[in-house]
């Protein structure tokens with residue numbers, strides 16, 4: 232995709248880092264970042280830093296920033312969405328008239344809407360009426376800070392229409408960032424949503440002092456329940472073995488850079504929801520998506536014991552110390568046929 236105007240809505244950790252990827256991939260293009268706060272837009276536009284999220288990292292000079300959403304969206308050929316999942320509907324409703332009708336919409340978000348159980352691309356379709364050929368998900372093992380440092384990373388660009396996926400992949404290929412295409416939008420989104428919840432559960436176990444056997448067990452069985460959900464709602468099992476499934480799950484569950492893993496650790500150390508929330512300055516999507524994921528699973532007859540156990544810790548109905556018992560006191564099952 233030969234693009235001149237790319238816009239990223241959301242100047243947090245990932246929005247800013249992905250703007251850098253786009254700017255590095257398209258040195259001739261202008262990448263416009265929309266920031267909610269005037270001072271963040273001002274800092275990015277004048278100092279080429281976003282110190283609140285990325286320290287002293289200097290951003291490419293073809294990134295510009297504004298807190299005026301209409302100005303940010305003017306003439307955009309590609310609109311990248313990078314706000315917390317639960318705020319997307321409200322934001323999009325405000326932006327709808329300013330989003331060019333022919334723009335490709337790319338979602339970076341890894342949350343499920345509470346109350347509706349909709350994935351982010353479904354929210355986009357409801358609010359903007361975007362057709363499938365213009366709707367893309369980018370998801371994978373993409374810890375923003377590592378990509379900002381230009382450490383080699385791969386990701387998945389998913390769109391049901393191959394040509395669009397190819398074009399977006401082209402537009403975000405940088406020396407340190409390699410996208411693979413996939414037509415499985417549902418699988419790519421579910422992989423990103425559920426791994427946050429599994430990372431919360433792994434963090435809880437780590438916070439309680441458990442070791443690597445426990446971690447490997449929760450990761451592996453977490454992937455099994457993620458796959459069950461993805462397949463039940465129309466995603467592909469193969470996607471779960473790829474970057475947007477296993478890849479992201481491993482990166483998130485292994486990394487202290489992950490906000491979900493970190494929040495889980497704090498719960499594991501016995502902190503309450505209020506105490507954890509007060510320590511978090513960035514979004515940990517799994518905390519809010521967990522109940523919505525369980526509702527979606529229930530509607531589709533899918534068993535998700537790890538997410539269910541994490542949810543009980545999150546809502547305070549079970550003390551974290553009792554979580555392992557919830558996972559172990561279950562009927563024995565065969566590992567075959569992904570039960």
Ligand SMILES: NC(=O)C1=CN([C@@H]2O[C@H](COP(=O)(O)OP(=O)(O)OC[C@H]3O[C@@H](n4cnc5c(N)ncnc54)[C@H](O)[C@@H]3O)[C@@H](O)[C@H]2O)C=CC1
Nearest residue numbers: 242243244245246313314318339340341373374375513514
């Ligand atoms: N940080 C990462 O490494 C990655 C994050 N993601 C996903 O990208 C999405 C965005 O994450 P981050 O940029 O990391 O989050 P963040 O917490 O760093 O930044 C969120 C951005 O949204 C803005 N925001 C906060 N509340 C808002 C509201 N009520 N209305 C509008 N804007 C609001 C903030 O000002 C900030 O600019 C999430 O869904 C996350 O799961 C995906 C891959 C990697």
Ligand SMILES: O=C(CO)COP(=O)(O)O
Nearest residue numbers: 371372373374489490491
């Ligand atoms: O999605 C991510 C890595 O791929 C980032 O994970 P956290 O949101 O838990 O930081």
